[in-house]
Amino acid sequence: GAGVSQSPSNKVTEKGKDVELRCDPISGHTALYWYRQSLGQGLEFLIYFQGNSAPDKSGLPSDRFSAERTGGSVSTLTIQRTQQEDSAVYLCASSLPGGNYGYTFGSGTRLTVV
């Protein structure tokens, strides 16, 4: 596609429920990243995919968080048993291979846990 697409754009869920956030990267971008942005905070790295593999998942905050990528394209970030501290904007980005291209970001999913 023309840009990085994230869905849903907004999600309100009850504490304890599971949620799935979707990211559809730019076609041909082999690298995909998930970041979290809490209110008034910077970007917190969660996980990085190269193709379908995740060489760096060091930022996942707990075992309630998981992510997968299939077909070298769409990625899903799953949060199980959501907590109020999970409320944040979840940003997905994709890039060409190599460190000098920079990322293209999606518009994010705003998650609110009530």
Add this chain to the structure above:
Amino acid sequence: AQSVTQLGSHVSVSEGALVLLRCNYSSSVPPYLFWYVQYPNQGLQLLLKYTSAATLVKGINGFEAEFKKSETSFHLTKPSAHMSDAAEYFCAVSQDRGAQKLVFGQGTRLTINP
């Protein structure tokens, strides 16, 4: 590991005045450096990047940044601020030349006064 420091979480300038947003990185090895802008309720958009071709880098919307190895800095400037420049600005650095993961600063919120 690389780290990024943005001096000033909030910067306020008058319309038409010089914009200066400060960014310092931690490594002595020149990495790749980026500036991103985030408008309200949107994802991050690449403003400009340094990849060693030239130390003075020009980006979109009249912004530019100068890489200074001796000062480990990559400050963002614009000669004359416009109301539409009001946004959050993030500096980012690659972990090293071979790495794709970016480390982001905490962000600087730019306010433009009429």
